Amino acid sequence: MTPQGVQIRHPDKLYIGGAWVEPASDRRIEITSPNSEEVVATVAEAVAVDMDRAVAAARAAFDQGPWPRLSGAERGRLLMRWALELEKREPELCRAWTAQVGGLASFAPIMHGGATATLKFIAALGDSFEFVTRRPSSQVDTALVAYEPVGVAVAIAPWNAPYGILSSKVAYALFAGCTVIMKPSPETPLEAYIMAEAAEAAGLPAGVINLVCGDREASDHLVSNPDVDKVSFTGSTIAGKRIGEVCAGRVARCTLELGGKSAAIIRDDFPTEAAAAILGNTITIMSGQVCAMLSRAIVPRHRHDELAEAIARAMQGVKIGHSDAPDTQLGPLAMKRQLERVESYVKIGRQSADLVTGGQRAPGLNKGYFFEPTLFANVDNASRIAQEEIFGPVLCLIPAEDEDHAIHLANESQFGLNGSVFTHDVDAAYRIGRKVRAGGFGQNGMRLEFGLPFGGFKQSGIGREGGIEGLHSFLETKTMLLDGMPSQL
Incomplete structure (x- = not known):
């Protein structure tokens, strides 16, 4: 069941390892319209075992698949194809937002068009971003600084602006070379389904993007998985504190964009x-x-x-x-x-x-x-x-x-x-x-302006999204001290 004008092929399934798969339970998430108080959509609810399956698929795609080993330009071209697939579906994204959280239909095209434009900006980084740079050194002939993907990333989005926030997280992570598990808010899962379908249509490799939607307990299980290298979360300060504690316990990376006053x-x-x-x-x-x-x-x-x-x-x-x-x-x-x-x-x-x-x-x-x-x-x-x-x-x-x-x-x-x-x-x-x-x-x-760094001081968060800083949050920095310049650079 989906709202009128929103065409999702498999709302009863999860997207894991490049395939639409049956969830481990028959539980469903119901989405209620804030305009009418009526149920307008239902989707599959992921439980702990589904979260583990998604992490395993992302881990295999990162450790054994082609994605992290593609050049930045190659990843950028595939991301541009993904953005163009999403651009075709902007009317559905707008209707989904209005149906799920009551966003104004008059504002939706501006909001969602801007989000897709951000994806194109990120994809275009493939033409300019240098993943390896040479630096001056007093110790060796050649000092290199390499930027490498952090690994398996979990992207957790809130319900107020689900498409823009989730797609930006995913795009930065993918361009960096990470593989991703999308975990949308239970109140707004439809945009993530459209994003997964667009990734499939764009030909992204299996396991590079995965989709699971679950409640708080299942989400806590997801971020606790030791094979998750990075969590990017936008939401309440209370939930962000919990995610920060979990990540700190195993020294996993996290970006937290939290509340404000x-x-x-x-x-x-x-x-x-x-x-x-x-x-x-x-x-x-x-x-x-x-x-x-x-x-x-x-x-x-x-x-x-x-x-x-x-x-x-x-x-x-x-x-x-x-x-x-x-x-x-x-x-x-x-x-x-x-x-x-x-x-x-x-x-x-x-x-x-x-x-x-x-x-x-x-x-x-x-x-x-x-x-x-x-x-x-x-x-x-x-x-x-x-x-x-x-x-x-x-x-x-x-x-x-x-x-x-x-x-x-x-x-x-x-x-x-x-x-x-x-x-x-x-x-x-x-x-x-x-x-x-x-x-x-x-x-x-x-x-x-989301093409520039966005984030907060104090309890408003840790790290930044947007701009080149948003990309760096999905990269690890490696210093290499060599006796000469490698021929492949």
């Missing part, structure tokens, strides 16, 4: 209405379910009340509705537990801050997980709603005494994923950006 600092030179329009509409992107979301706004105290009123007006003008309606600006939260999470934080927030607007389920929508854009004002930066990731359309407005205090408040967080300053002074933007402890920083909004 990112701050936007508003300077006095930036107009109130313009700031309100950006903040009030940014918090609705993907229903606020973005790790890099600007969910804290830090404003000069003397402008706090006027900005609160302006943001409230912007939020009250947001069109809430079903994901496939072309005029919808805010769709549903992705699942019932996410709706309940947001509701619980609003209840907590009422006890310590001023609820200016929102704070309840959207009226008139009796089915689905719809929630109003919500603004809390006079928020204490030490409160739970300011310190914990809500992952919904909830914005906290925090007053600051001056610029130094605003920077202090921005940094007073366990997270450090993203940040912004609203100012027309580029020198001030640079100065403040260098002081904010975050892996990304933009001027005048939530600025993201």
Whole structure:
């Protein structure tokens, strides 16, 4: 069973070792539409033995297969074929995203087209990236630095942007020469099925890409497998800590892209209405379910009340509705537990801050997980709603005494994923950006560019994805000291 317009040949099977195989159990994962609360798809659920089969297939493909021994240019050409196969299926990827998590149909082509463009960028690295470079040496005639694939990699993606995040992980790993096990979120497995079918159509060797979708227990079994050399995970900080502990126990490599509670600092030179329009509409992107979301706004105290009123007006003008309606600006939260999470934080927030607007389920929508854009004002930066990731359309407005205090408040967080300053002074933007402890920083909004390094400070993660840094996370570095230059270079 798959949503209308999404054609998956074997939703009841797993993709292991280049073949669609029966799972070890008859258990199935059900996907519920956040628009209708109805089941729209079912796929096979992998259990521990399936995870082990996938790792064994990837291990054999890495140790004995051709993939790691191809040149970068050869792998790049095959990856480009994979990207072109996925490009053909972008309409299905868009429909899958809308059906599974309520992503806006109007935004889906931009999001998924951008993700495929990233795959092409990675594939094109085959024309330029040097896997062996010569370095100066005072000890030998020839010093070489070689970059070699880390081995078998597990790519674990979240449910909010499953195609872009998972495909990027897989593409970097494959270009590096690794073999991969894809482990999508149980809420959004359909994109990974399409990716596996595209890999098959593109002619990638058996075992290079494998697909298993399972629950938390089976996933824990997967990352604990000693034949897994690298885990690349995007998701919650709680889950990331567990994966980090498991990997540390056997000194396996890991990249962790985790949560955030990112701050936007508003300077006095930036107009109130313009700031309100950006903040009030940014918090609705993907229903606020973005790790890099600007969910804290830090404003000069003397402008706090006027900005609160302006943001409230912007939020009250947001069109809430079903994901496939072309005029919808805010769709549903992705699942019932996410709706309940947001509701619980609003209840907590009422006890310590001023609820200016929102704070309840959207009226008139009796089915689905719809929630109003919500603004809390006079928020204490030490409160739970300011310190914990809500992952919904909830914005906290925090007053600051001056610029130094605003920077202090921005940094007073366990997270450090993203940040912004609203100012027309580029020198001030640079100065403040260098002081904010975050892996990304933009001027005048939530600025993201996934062709550049992406990741966080502190509990927002370890390592980087995107850019050339995203490739290096799947490579080991080897230094070779030789008496002469080898003829094959």
